[in-house]
Amino acid sequence: MKVLLIDINARVINHWAKGLGNLLKSGEVSIHNGSLESFEPNGLLKSIVSPGNSFGFLGGGFDLAIQEYFGGSLFERYVRYKLMHSYVPVTNCTVIPLNQFSRDQFQYLLHIPTVVTPVVPDYDRRDPVHSGYRIVFDVTWNALHFPPSETEQLVLPGLCTGYAGVPIPIACKAMCFAIRLFYLKSILSQDLINTMIMCFMGYQYEPFISEDCLMECQKVGIDWDTMHRFNPHEDPLDSILPSGY
Ligand code: ADP
Ligand code: NA
Ligand code: NA
Numbered sequence: 001m002k003v004l005l006i007d008i009n010a011r012v013i014n015h016w017a018k019g020l021g022n023l024l025k026s027g028e029v030s031i032h033n034g035s036l037e038s039f040e041p042n043g044l045l046k047s048i049v050s051p052g053n054s055f056g057f058l059g060g061g062f063d064l065a066i067q068e069y070f071g072g073s074l075f076e077r078y079v080r081y082k083l084m085h086s087y088v089p090v091t092n093c094t095v096i097p098l099n100q101f102s103r104d105q106f107q108y109l110l111h112i113p114t115v116v117t118p119v120v121p122d123y124d125r126r127d128p129v130h131s132g133y134r135i136v137f138d139v140t141w142n143a144l145h146f147p148p149s150e151t152e153q154l155v156l157p158g159l160c161t162g163y164a165g166v167p168i169p170i171a172c173k174a175m176c177f178a179i180r181l182f183y184l185k186s187i188l189s190q191d192l193i194n195t196m197i198m199c200f201m202g203y204q205y206e207p208f209i210s211e212d213c214l215m216e217c218q219k220v221g222i223d224w225d226t227m228h229r230f231n232p233h234e235d236p237l238d239s240i241l242p243s244g245y
Contacts, residue, residue: 001147001151001152001153001154002027002028002029002030002044002152002153002154003023003028003029003030003144003153003154003156003179004029004030004031004032004046004153004154004155004156005029005030005031005032005156005157005158005175006031006032006034006036006039006155006156006157007032007033007157007158007161008033008034008035009158009161009168010033011168012157012158012161012168012171012172013031013033015168015169015172015173015176016031016172016175016176017031019172019173019175019176019177019237020176020179020180021176021180021237021238021241021245022244022245023179023180023183028183029179035065036062036065036066036069036157037065037068037069039104039155041104041105042105042153043105044105044152044153045105045107045150045151045152045153046104046105046106046107046108046151046152046153046154046155047095047106047107047108047109047110047147047148047151047153047154047155048066048106048108048109048110048154048155048156049110049112049143049154049155049156049157049159050062050063050066050079050109050110050111050112051063051112051114051139051156051157051158051159051160051162051164052111052112052113052114053113053114053115053116053117053118054087054088054089054090054113054115054116054117055080055087055088055117056076056079056080056083056085056088056111057076057080058075058076058079059076060118060162060163061162061163062157062158062162066109069103070098070101070103070106070109071101075101078101079096079109079111082094082096082111083096083111088111088113089113090113090114090115090116090122090135090139091112091113091114091135091138091139091142092112092113092142093110093111093112093142093143093146094110094111094112095108095109095110095146095147095148096108096109096110096111106155107148107150107151108147108148108151110142110143110146110147110154112139112142112143112159114135114139114159114160114163114164115163115164118163118164121163121164121165121166122135122164122165123160123164123165123166123167125167128167128170128232128233129201129202129231129232129233130201130202131166132160132166132167132170132171132174133170133173133174133200133201133232133233134174134201135160135164135166135174136159136160136166136170136171136174136175136178137174137175137177137178137197137200137201139159139160140156140159140174140175140178140179141178141182143156143159144178144179144182145182158171158172158175159171159175170232170233173232173237174232176237177200177232177237180237180241180245181193181196181197183245184241184242184245187220187242187245188216188220188242189212189213189216191209191210191212191213191216192213192216192217192220194208195208195209195213195227196227196240196241199227199228199230199240200230200232200240201232202231204228220242220243221242221243222240222241222242223239226239226240227239227240
């Protein structure tokens, strides 16, 4: 599955471009600086992420663009019906087939609340790791793992970079880390991936980290102490990722 990142905000675009390592060159990930409406169909079967709210209204930000793209207020009614008009906690992913609303090879909507309601941001600048990096990582991780297997390209905007109010450098760094880990699953053990996630979020817990993991780190060129001490707010992503990825 390929990833297409799309956003109207040039700052979001710049932070993605800096944080994605080799994924742009290799073609796994591409970036579109522009609106959803200006996006050119490319023949790939697609799922699109709606960075929504817990009640399924599509009245603002990228959700509004999605609503307008797929049929207006009738589409919002359809999405809320599919969510059973029920409360959905932040970061939960609901896969909604677009069915009669499908166009331009978009087949599924992945609805993931990034806010309960847009009234007040959850982001707390005294605790960026847990109120910023972790939330955005979790939303991105779900976006990458929930698309049905026929999805050839996952389309997503900046997550938590609008109404959710996470500072753009923080949100983009967490998105880039989740995307890079997703593609590293083919070369790293699940154990090491899990350990990297613990370290990124500040939940290093020795009993959950295996001896093999330390050896694997050495093999792929990750410095164990650097990873163990990693703080996403201070350290570059490249310092906990294998060199060349
Ligand atoms: P969140 O609640 O997760 O912050 P928003 O929908 O408010 O989600 O914003 C997410 C991102 O969508 C922002 O980075 C914003 O620049 C981008 N965005 C908003 N409208 C559009 C659009 N029409 N096309 C492309 N990107 C958009
Ligand atoms: Na949102
Ligand atoms: Na939105």
